[in-house]
Structures are given as C-alpha cells and as structure tokens.
Amino acid sequence: MKKQQLEKITPRDKNFSQWYTDVVLNAKLVEYGPVKGTIIFRPYGYAIWENIQKILDLEFKKIGVENVYFPLLIPESLFNKEKSHIEGFAPEMATVTQVGDKILEEKLFIRPTSEVLMANFFEKEVKSYRDLPLLYNQWNNVMRWEKTTRPFLRTSEFLWQEGHTIHNNQEEAKKLTLKILEIYSNFANDVLMIPVINGQKTEHEKFAGAQETYTIESLMHDGQALQAGTSHYFGNNFSKVYDIKFQNNEGKWEYAYSTSWGVSTRLIGAIIMSHSDDSGLVLPSKVSPIQVQIINVQNTDQIQDVSTKLQQELDQYRINIDQSDKSFGFKISEAEIKGIPVRIEVGPRDLENGQVTISRRDTKEKILVKLDQVKTTVEAMIKAYDQNIYQIALDNREQRTSHAETIEEYQKILDTNQGLVLVPFCGEIACEEDVKKKTSTNSRCIPFGVEQTKGKCFNCQKDSTLRVYFARAY
Amino acid sequence: MKKQQLEKITPRDKNFSQWYTDVVLNAKLVEYGPVKGTIIFRPYGYAIWENIQKILDLEFKKIGVENVYFPLLIPESLFNKEKSHIEGFAPEMATVTQVGDKILEEKLFIRPTSEVLMANFFEKEVKSYRDLPLLYNQWNNVMRWEKTTRPFLRTSEFLWQEGHTIHNNQEEAKKLTLKILEIYSNFANDVLMIPVINGQKTEHEKFAGAQETYTIESLMHDGQALQAGTSHYFGNNFSKVYDIKFQNNEGKWEYAYSTSWGVSTRLIGAIIMSHSDDSGLVLPSKVSPIQVQIINVQNTDQIQDVSTKLQQELDQYRINIDQSDKSFGFKISEAEIKGIPVRIEVGPRDLENGQVTISRRDTKEKILVKLDQVKTTVEAMIKAYDQNIYQIALDNREQRTSHAETIEEYQKILDTNQGLVLVPFCGEIACEEDVKKKTSTNSRCIPFGVEQTKGKCFNCQKDSTLRVYFARAY
Numbered sequence: 001m002k003k004q005q006l007e008k009i010t011p012r013d014k015n016f017s018q019w020y021t022d023v024v025l026n027a028k029l030v031e032y033g034p035v036k037g038t039i040i041f042r043p044y045g046y047a048i049w050e051n052i053q054k055i056l057d058l059e060f061k062k063i064g065v066e067n068v069y070f071p072l073l074i075p076e077s078l079f080n081k082e083k084s085h086i087e088g089f090a091p092e093m094a095t096v097t098q099v100g101d102k103i104l105e106e107k108l109f110i111r112p113t114s115e116v117l118m119a120n121f122f123e124k125e126v127k128s129y130r131d132l133p134l135l136y137n138q139w140n141n142v143m144r145w146e147k148t149t150r151p152f153l154r155t156s157e158f159l160w161q162e163g164h165t166i167h168n169n170q171e172e173a174k175k176l177t178l179k180i181l182e183i184y185s186n187f188a189n190d191v192l193m194i195p196v197i198n199g200q201k202t203e204h205e206k207f208a209g210a211q212e213t214y215t216i217e218s219l220m221h222d223g224q225a226l227q228a229g230t231s232h233y234f235g236n237n238f239s240k241v242y243d244i245k246f247q248n249n250e251g252k253w254e255y256a257y258s259t260s261w262g263v264s265t266r267l268i269g270a271i272i273m274s275h276s277d278d279s280g281l282v283l284p285s286k287v288s289p290i291q292v293q294i295i296n297v298q299n300t301d302q303i304q305d306v307s308t309k310l311q312q313e314l315d316q317y318r319i320n321i322d323q324s325d326k327s328f329g330f331k332i333s334e335a336e337i338k339g340i341p342v343r344i345e346v347g348p349r350d351l352e353n354g355q356v357t358i359s360r361r362d363t364k365e366k367i368l369v370k371l372d373q374v375k376t377t378v379e380a381m382i383k384a385y386d387q388n389i390y391q392i393a394l395d396n397r398e399q400r401t402s403h404a405e406t407i408e409e410y411q412k413i414l415d416t417n418q419g420l421v422l423v424p425f426c427g428e429i430a431c432e433e434d435v436k437k438k439t440s441t442n443s444r445c446i447p448f449g450v451e452q453t454k455g456k457c458f459n460c461q462k463d464s465t466l467r468v469y470f471a472r473a474y
Numbered sequence: 475m476k477k478q479q480l481e482k483i484t485p486r487d488k489n490f491s492q493w494y495t496d497v498v499l500n501a502k503l504v505e506y507g508p509v510k511g512t513i514i515f516r517p518y519g520y521a522i523w524e525n526i527q528k529i530l531d532l533e534f535k536k537i538g539v540e541n542v543y544f545p546l547l548i549p550e551s552l553f554n555k556e557k558s559h560i561e562g563f564a565p566e567m568a569t570v571t572q573v574g575d576k577i578l579e580e581k582l583f584i585r586p587t588s589e590v591l592m593a594n595f596f597e598k599e600v601k602s603y604r605d606l607p608l609l610y611n612q613w614n615n616v617m618r619w620e621k622t623t624r625p626f627l628r629t630s631e632f633l634w635q636e637g638h639t640i641h642n643n644q645e646e647a648k649k650l651t652l653k654i655l656e657i658y659s660n661f662a663n664d665v666l667m668i669p670v671i672n673g674q675k676t677e678h679e680k681f682a683g684a685q686e687t688y689t690i691e692s693l694m695h696d697g698q699a700l701q702a703g704t705s706h707y708f709g710n711n712f713s714k715v716y717d718i719k720f721q722n723n724e725g726k727w728e729y730a731y732s733t734s735w736g737v738s739t740r741l742i743g744a745i746i747m748s749h750s751d752d753s754g755l756v757l758p759s760k761v762s763p764i765q766v767q768i769i770n771v772q773n774t775d776q777i778q779d780v781s782t783k784l785q786q787e788l789d790q791y792r793i794n795i796d797q798s799d800k801s802f803g804f805k806i807s808e809a810e811i812k813g814i815p816v817r818i819e820v821g822p823r824d825l826e827n828g829q830v831t832i833s834r835r836d837t838k839e840k841i842l843v844k845l846d847q848v849k850t851t852v853e854a855m856i857k858a859y860d861q862n863i864y865q866i867a868l869d870n871r872e873q874r875t876s877h878a879e880t881i882e883e884y885q886k887i888l889d890t891n892q893g894l895v896l897v898p899f900c901g902e903i904a905c906e907e908d909v910k911k912k913t914s915t916n917s918r919c920i921p922f923g924v925e926q927t928k929g930k931c932f933n934c935q936k937d938s939t940l941r942v943y944f945a946r947a948y
C-alpha cells in the first residue's frame with residue numbers, strides 16, 4: 001500500500017539543514033512550486049498559518065488596527081521616489097513588463113512590501129490632524145527574489161502581514177511601534193513558545209527607509225539566530241518623500257509620522273527549528289492544527305464509542321480521530337511526525353480496566369489514565385507540554401549565549417559554541433560591514449534590559465557605548 | 475471642519491452607473507490604486523469581504539475542504555499545455571519577464587486562476603485511488619487585465635477563493651460540483667439576501683477547459699444580470715493534459731476527475747447593486763461590518779451610561795457607539811451611507827420617558843422603544859430587515875423576468891424592461907455568438923427547475939430543446 005512507509009528523517013545533530021528539509025516535507029507542510037524559490041503550502045502547513053493569523057489578527061484589532069487590502073503591483077515611478085527604499089529592494093523585484101503581447105508603458109513591480117503604496121494613499125487621504133491616526137494592516141503575499149530556496153525561511157514569494165500606521169505626532173507613532181513589538185514578543189513567547197529577545201537594530205541592519213527598527217530575535221536549536229518579527233519607526237521620512245501632510249490644531253501644515261511592522265511565514269520555520277526533533281515536528285499547542293489525536297487500536301464498536309465520547313468531552317480542543325485504514329503503527333508515526341501535542345490510544349486491553357493510554361509528543365511519556373480522568377489529564381498535559389518546549393528552547397539559548405570583547409574571541413565562539421554573542425560595539429555601519437566580511441555574521445539587536453556600558457568596540461577598538469548581540473543568522 | 479459635509483450621491487434612477495460609483499466611494503469601501511484597473515480596499519470594504527470569507531470558509535470546511543496556498547506565478551511552458559485554457563486567458567495575463575535588471579529565461583504569468591498549478595501538483599501527488607479525493611481551496615489574489623475599472627466588478631486584480639478538487643470517480647466529482655453550487659446558492663439567498671437562479675452555463679459561456687459549468691445568477695436593480703459564483707466540472711480534461719493518473723482498486727491506471735469553483739469580491743458589487751439606494755449602502759446584516767450603530771444625541775454622563783449598557787446587552791451583534799466629535803446630523807448620514815441595518819439614537823428627551831429611538835436603514839422607519847424592549851425589538855427588526863431587502867430584490871427580478879420566442883421580441887424587451895428573458899435556444903456556440911453580436915448580451919444559464927420544452931431557437935429557428943435565460947450582464 002502506498003505511503004504506508006514514512007520516509008526516514010535525517011538526525012538533527014547529524015545534519016541540521018537536511019533534518020529541517022526532511023521534517024518539512026515528511027510532515028507534509030509544503031511542496032516545492034514549479035517556479036524556483038516558490039513553495040506550495042499544503043493543508044497542514046497552511047493550517048498552522050491560519051492559526052497564527054487568527055490569534056495575531058485579534059491582538060491587532062484589540063488596539064484598533066483595521067485590515068485593508070492594497071494592490072499587488074507598484075508603478076516603477078512611484079517606487080523610485082524613496083531612494084534608500086529602492087536600493088534595499090531593487091535587485092530582488094519581480095517586474096511585470098507586458099500584458100498578453102502588449103508591452104506596458106511603465107514597468108510594474110510586484111510588491112516586496114507596501115510602504116510606497118500606503119504612502120501614496122495617505123498623501124491623498126490625510127488632510128487634518130483629526131484624520132489621524134490611521135492604523136492599517138494587511139495579510140497578503142509579497143515577493144523578493146531569492147537565489148536559494150528553503151521552505152518558510154527563504155522563498156521568493158511569501159505570506160505575511162504588514163501593518164502600516166500614520167500619526168499626527170512622533171510620540172504616538174513611537175509608542176505604536178513599541179506596542180506592536182510587545183504584541184509580537186508576547187505572541188512568540190506565549191503562543192509559539194519561542195523565547196525571544198526584544199531589541200533595536202543597529203544602523204547597518206535597520207529597514208530601508210526607517211529611522212528605527214525594533215526586532216524580536218530568537219535562537220534556533222543549531223545556534224543560528226532568526227529574526228522573528230520587526231517593527232519600524234519611520235519618523236517623517238516617508239512623509240517627506242511622498243508629501244504626506246496634515247493641518248495641526250493651529251491650522252499649520254506638518255509632515256505626518258509613520259510606522260510599519262510585519263511577521264511572515266518565517267515563523268513556521270522558527271517553530272520547526274526551535275522545537276522539533278528526530279521524530280518530526282513538535283508544534284506549540286496553540287497553533288497546532290490538531291491538538292489531540294485519538295487513535296483506535298482496533299475498530300470495534302466499543303472502541304469507537306469510547307473515542308467518540310472522548311472527542312465530544314474534549315471539544316474545547318482541535319481534536320481528531322484517525323479514521324483512515326492505515327496500520328496502527330503508521331498512525332502513531334504520523335501523529336509524531338505531525339507534532340501533535342497529545343495522543344490518546346484507545347485499545348481493548350486498556351479498556352478492560354476502564355483506561356486509555358495518553359502520551360505527550362515532546363517527552364514521549366506514556367501514561368494509563370482512567371476514562372473519567374482523561375479531560376483533566378489532557379488539560380494538565382498540554383500546559384506542561386507547552387511549558388516544557390519553551391524551557392528547552394530557553395535552555396538551548398542560554399547555553400549558547402556568551403560574550404566577547406574582541407573579534408578573535410568572537411570568532412572562536414562561532415567555531416565552538418555558535419549562538420548569541422554580546423559584544424561592545426561602536427555601532428558604525430562601516431565597522432559592522434567589516435565584521436560581516438570577516439565572519440559572515442551580523443548584529444541581531446541592541447537588547448532591551450541589558451546595561452549599555454561603555455567600552456571598546458570588539459572589532460575596531462573605538463569607544464563603544466553599545467552592547468549588541470551578534471550571531472550567525474537565518 | 476473637513477469632511478463633515480458628505481458628498482452627494484447621484485440618484486439611482488437618474489444614472490445607475492454614477493450612483494454605483496458614488497456609493498462605493500462615499501461609503502469608503504475602496505479607493506482607486508495607482509495602477510490602472512486596481513483598487514485599494516479600505517477598512518470598511520475589506521471588513522465586508524472578511525465577513526464573507528468567515529461564513530463561506532466554515533461551509534467549505536464542513537464538507538471536508540482544506541485550505542492551501544499555491545504560488546502566484548505560473549511558468550509559461552506549464553500554462554501553455556492546456557490549449558482551451560490559454561485561449562481564454564492569454565490576452566489578460568500580466569507577465570513577469572525580469573527580476574531586478576536580469577531578464578528571466580522563461581516568462582512567468584501572474585495567475586489568472588490556478589487550475590494549471592493545481593494540476594501540476596496533483597500529477598505528482600496522486601498515485602492511488604486511496605489518495606483521493608483531495609478537496610483544496612485557497613483565498614487569494616488573481617489578475618486578469620481589464621481595460622476599464624469598476625470597483626468590485628471589473629478590476630485587474632481581484633480577491634477570491636478558488637476551490638480545486640480531484641476525485642477517483644466521475645459521480646463524486648459531479649456531486650461535489652453541485653454541492654458547491656448549493657453552498658453558493660444558500661449563501662447568496664440566506665446571507666447576502668440576494669435571490670439567485672441556479673443553472674448550467676451554455677457551451678458558449680462555460681469556463682475555459684471545463685466540461686460543465688454551473689452558476690448562480692442574480693439580477694441587479696437596473697435589470698442587468700450578474701454571475702455571482704461558478705462551479706466547474708472538468709471531467710478528466712485537465713487530467714489528460716497534465717497526466718494525473720491513479721491506480722484504481724484493481725491496480726489499473728485511470729485519469730482522475732477534477733472540479734474548480736470560485737466566488738470573488740464581485741459579490742460586494744452584487745450586494746450594492748441589489749440592495750442599496752439613494753442614501754447609500756444597504757448591507758445584509760450577516761456581512762455588515764457594523765450591525766447596530768448607537769448614536770448619542772448629546773454626550774452627557776446619563777446618555778453615555780445608557781448607550782454603554784445597550785452595547786453590552788446587544789453584544790451578540792457587531793455593535794458600535796459613534797464616539798467621534800462629528801455632529802449628530804453627520805453621524806446619522808454616515809450610518810445611512812454605510813448601510814448599517816439598525817441605528818439606535820439615545821437622546822435626553824426620549825430618556826425622560828425611558829425610551830430610545832430605533833430606526834431601520836431599509837425602510838427608514840423610526841420607532842420609540844422602552845429600554846427594556848430594545849433587545850427584542852432589535853432582534854425582530856434585523857430579521858424583518860433582511861427579509862425585506864431580499865423581497866425587494868426578488869420583486870425587482872420577477873418584474874424584470876419575461877420570455878421571448880424570437881430575437882425581435884427579445885430585443886424589444888431589452889429596450890423596454892431590461893432583465894432576464896427566457897428563450898428557446900438551440901445551444902450552439904455559433905448561434906450564441908450571433909446573438910451576442912446583434913444585442914451585446916449573452917446567455918446567463920439553463921435554469922434548474924424550469925421545464926426544458928422543445929421548440930424553435932429564438933435566434934436561428936433551428937429545433938431547440940433548451941430554455942435559457944439571456945440578459946445584458948455585468
């Protein structure tokens with residue numbers, strides 16, 4: 001019978017990159033698309049994204065953000081107004097030059113992000129301070145051409161949300177930028193169970209056109225960092241270029257202040273590389289498409305009755321009975337590969353004692369539980385499960401966090417215990433460029449809550465005032 | 475103060491097309507985008523689409539449909555395999571030819587629809603009859619270049635859902651095609667309150683590559699028809715071209731059977747042209763972003779207390795208190811333009827008698843209601859409101875439905891009482907082409923539940939076995 005045999009997954013410690021690909025494909029999250037750099041989200045992969053969307057969307061709406069949809073295509077002339085923005089994106093932009101056989105008069109770019117379209121709209125829309133703020137968000141596809149493909153991490157087309165807000169004063173815009181960072185950070189820590197460090201990007205790493213970029217940074221199991229979400233404060237950079245002015249309450253014209261912020265399907269990559277293991281995915285319960293999987297050892301009426309009752313009793317969860325005609329062993333493997341947090345096995349021998357077997361995906365611990373204890377057991381288990389996978393990721397990060405005072409020390413750490421390295425840093429673009437050339441790594445963030453002591457830059461030895469995390473990153 | 479004055483809406487009977495544009499722009503549903511043919515969905519317009527999505531998505535999931543996301547771009551070589559499909563879309567396809575400065579080796583089309591991408595995936599995925607059916611859907615953007623722009627009705631980029639399913643037998647595929655039509659039809663009738671006619675498309679009007687196309691057809695207030703949703707049965711057309719085969723339970727290889735189906739943001743156009751009036755939008759309650767709008771006549775503590783309590787009491791609805799500093803009259807106009815079904819005005823004089831004023835958007839009827847009767851009144855009013863707007867649309871359709879036996883009779887009706895015209899029709903492509911040339915109209919559907927009597931074709935006078943609705947259409 002086809003596909004009853006699951007493919008082998010390369011051990012994580014043997015080849016992390018191959019392990020990642022094996023997990024992604026075997027758990028049927030995605031398939032490669034026909035155009036290089038594109039992926040197809042299969043149902044199981046897309047369902048994770050839908051859960052992410054639902055939870056985040058609610059958080060955005062709570063603070064007054066409204067969803068919109070702006071067009072896919074940006075005229076070349078409009079895009080080219082903002083120079084630092086173009087420089088950042090130009091080489092990656094897919095360009096529409098014709099429709100049918102007809103060559104277009106102006107080239108159209110597939111959006112790599114939508115600041116420019118939003119700015120163009122705001123310019124027409126905003127007249128008075130009373131019109132502000134506007135807090136917009138969209139869930140959409142964007143395109144940034146990539147030479148290599150890694151599902152979720154590096155794809156030419158990806159899905160994300162991009163928030164764009166515009167304000168009549170600087171303080172409110174800055175506050176919003178940081179409020180979003182807080183939403184992202186809470187979401188990563190409490191929903192995805194990925195511990196993140198909140199901080200600010202250096203000049204070298206900040207977003208094209210932004211005054212300040214804030215980030216949540218996570219550390220993957222292999223010690224490489226991953227930027228999990230960013231929030232940008234533009235000041236009035238975009239407003240000046242796109243002429244977005246409002247009349248203040250004294251009737252004078254001022255430039256408006258804007259922000260943008262986004263998380264993408266990269267988060268699914270971060271989930272995988274934070275939590276999963278040699279048996280496949282380990283999904284945080286809050287975004288797992290299936291939270292509890294019931295598997296019947298045999299298909300007798302009695303067993304089916306019990307599992308149906310359990311399904312009803314546990315209907316607060318996304319719960320599923322595997323009704324397929326696959327073998328019992330196959331079903332177990334599949335539930336493991338898919339990273340389903342809790343599995344209930346209903347079998348004839350256990351039922352004789354009024355029991356079922358419940359097991360956790362993370363620790364693989366199995367326990368026999370009386371039928372009337374299933375609900376409380378599952379509830380407790382899911383909580384413990386989420387806490388445990390968070391703790392494992394946190395322990396990994398802590399073991400892999402170190403500090404260095406010189407570039408030599410830093411390079412040594414990269415070779416021995418790859419992870420986050422806190423260094424004194426001058427903050428200059430040229431110096432960071434130099435570090436990048438020497439080590440193929442860059443700064444991750446100037447972390448919040450870490451004392452910014454004076455010292456000598458770890459690379460150029462100039463006076464430094466910053467303490468910055470550097471790391472190899474995805 | 476800016477925008478306290480709402481723009482005038484052209485009367486519907488004076489100039490339907492201008493009325494439509496005025497309503498769409500004044501209700502702040504959309505704005506035009508910088509690329510011709512594109513629109514920006516503002517928050518209020520997008521919120522209607524989100525409500526449509528939520529309700530339909532649930533219906534799809536109930537029958538086992540799973541959401542996926544396939545790439546935006548289709549390689550030219552892949553698209554060109556299916557000839558009838560190409561012919562249908564080639565002149566409308568936006569084409570990516572370069573990335574940055576680099577010319578691509580192969581042209582890439584922005585998807586006008588995704589049959590080809592799905593087929594390409596199914597070809598690799600499907601091996602055994604046990605793998606089937608696969609029931610996929612995606613909510614996404616597609617592009618079909620248009621020369622003219624009419625928000626929601628004719629735009630180069632639009633949002634939709636496209637379902638794609640593949641089956642191991644013909645009967646199941648056909649049944650699914652019709653099940654989807656039923657979901658669409660119930661959704662139009664019961665949620666959007668738009669009466670629709672279910673039927674099959676003629677050979678001339680069926681979808682590029684399909685064996686059979688089914689449709690729900692609606693009639694707008696001005697007597698023009700609008701296709702509100704379609705469901706296509708492909709037989710094994712696509713499977714043969716893209717080589718999608720499965721092994722049946724006897725181990726023999728067979729071609730699979732496929733379907734596709736979609737509704738788009740056109741539905742918002744249909745809502746507007748079915749229900750709205752000279753004061754602006756009239757939205758069906760189930761998709762209205764705000765169902766109940768509370769407006770305080772003054773901002774005293776007592777009034778604010780009452781409206782806050784009412785908001786809590788009516789929290790089963792999407793309910794909103796207009797807290798802006800706009801004038802009372804302006805707030806009333808705005809609630810009308812936005813088509814909010816029910817409005818509650820809380821004022822000092824009414825409150826002296828323990829009352830508030832409740833009014834309906836459709837009939838503009840206003841009644842004084844005791845505070846303890848508000849909840850039951852609103853519940854009954856929303857039901858009556860939805861029934862009434864359905865009935866008005868149905869009456870309009872019935873008054874505009876006629877029949878003709880000859881092309882002359884048909885042409886006369888088009889000039890006098892534009893609407894749906896049932897005619898005897900031969901069903902031949904050439905004949906329909908001829909009707910189209912003569913009248914700029916085409917067939918809408920071969921309706922279900924209408925007796926298909928023999929006769930002479932209204933145009934070519936050949937023997938006919940079909941009774942078909944013809945109409946001018948959007």
